[in-house]
Amino acid sequence: MKYTVYIFIFIFSIASFGQTALYNSGNLRIHEEGKIGFHTDLINDGPFDENSGLAGFYGSEPITVSGALTPVLFDVEIFNNSGVLLNTSLAITNNTDFFLGDFISPRNNPSISYSYLQNAFSTGASDNSKVDGYTSLSGQQNFAFPVGDGEQLRPLILDSNWVNSMALCAYFFEDPNNPSTFPGFNTEIKPRDIFGVSNIEFWRLEGSVLSRVTLSWNARSNLAGLTSDVNSITVMGWSKASSQWVNLGRESLAGDLAEGIVRSAPFIPDDYEILTFGSADEPEELLALEDYYLSPNGDGINDFLEIPELELSPNNRLEIYDRRGLKVFQMDNYRDEFRGISNVDNMVLNRNIGLPEGLYFYIISLDDLGLNFQGFLFLER
Structure with a gap:
């Protein structure tokens, strides 16, 4: 007590x-x-x-x-x-x-x-x-x-x-061209293969260790005003060394222009003043699968996530993220194991009773076929 x-x-x-x-x-x-x-x-x-x-x-x-x-x-x-x-x-x-x-x-x-x-x-x-x-x-x-x-x-x-x-780390719902607590970061100063840089929001991240970041966007991010192709979205950083925007790469992406997540390639945060979204040339092809519905209530209907396409590739990986980009499930060589329970070390509350109801993103890598897929999953309790 x-x-x-x-x-x-x-x-x-x-x-x-x-x-x-x-x-x-x-x-x-x-x-x-x-x-x-x-x-x-x-x-x-x-x-x-x-x-x-x-x-x-x-x-x-x-x-x-x-x-x-x-x-x-x-x-x-x-x-x-x-x-x-x-x-x-x-x-x-x-x-x-x-x-x-x-x-x-x-x-x-x-x-x-x-x-x-x-x-x-x-x-x-x-x-x-x-x-x-x-x-x-x-x-x-x-x-x-x-x-x-x-x-x-x-x-x-x-x-x-x-x-x-x-x-x-801190988040700023501000135009990086005219931020309230920094000098401006001109979104027009960028390499030619970058179509655009968001002028809606940015994050400041400090750290000296080689790292990846996952960022999420929603309707307020207005990525439809940045690009018409969701597959071109990438993570951008303002380089301290070159005083311009640099494409930090993308290891995975899921969602549509209204809502989604993107994970960067490795970089050292201290090399960059701020981070935001950009639209890059030559986007990696991410194929779309159907959206899935899961209701793990033991009635024998939609109790687990079944993705038939994974049978084409025994060397695969499934990753599932919540709407804000937190990874909740990961498995190599997936075989219908996901039943709404997280299996990764994260901040999931009440792990034993399952993930909360809502919309999730999934990313599939078929390594032996060289294909990547993404889509949505709705979990109902």
Whole structure:
């Protein structure tokens, strides 16, 4: 049973604003199974880093986290529709449950972030709850940054060749030609084989490890205004060395112009200022298969994903992604094994009860035939 620790001695009133805050100048600690619920601002000027319980941010009024020292929390949950404003970084060592409201960090100061330490992860990120600003990680190799803006979750999924000592990411729903916190990145400065570069949105990613990224788009991305051929979509980066847009390549792609995902070839994030979508010449041919319907309820009808075309190639690979680009299933030499259960190490919530109902993308590689397919899958519960 969890118990709540109430620390009255640290509560004081900020006279000039008439508001209360919890001020820590000593050695605050949440013990195992303990819980602190923040309904007011946190000013942290003392050690607050040996925690093993739950810290929750609740209420309907904005909460601010500030102070000289970074709070290091174990489990965190947020249920505050006005959000939590970070004036200092907030570090997590275990799980963040996103229920309602955003953690908001300043986009003009990347040194302040919502920080995931080694083995930390998150669940439940959505349009209604995410990190609006910078998220960082340390000691992790693969991670889905739960970033977005005030309206939407727009994650970036990082797959690195080895462990990152540090990586940092934020999403900007801004024209890269005229961003709010950077000098402009002219979308007309590009090689001739690049048809166009998105002027709708971009991500900033820092990291020194060779990595691939997966980006997703939706109707707000307006890729139909960039290209009429979904197979030409690729990941673009603004090169620090050449001060122009560079095609970062594409290892896989699925979807249509309204909604889809694309995975880059390997690159070093620190070599590029920002990332976005582009349309490239000579697109790789991705053949479309039919859309599939899956209802794994044990009635013997559509209980598993059956793709007859895979019988043509014993050397195949099936990958399934959710709408935001998170890989939920992968199998070499697939033989009808997918029944709506994730089999990859990711942030899937309640893995044992199956993936949530909704639309998914699948990508198939027939290695011995040199063919690649993509399509949609609808999972019903």
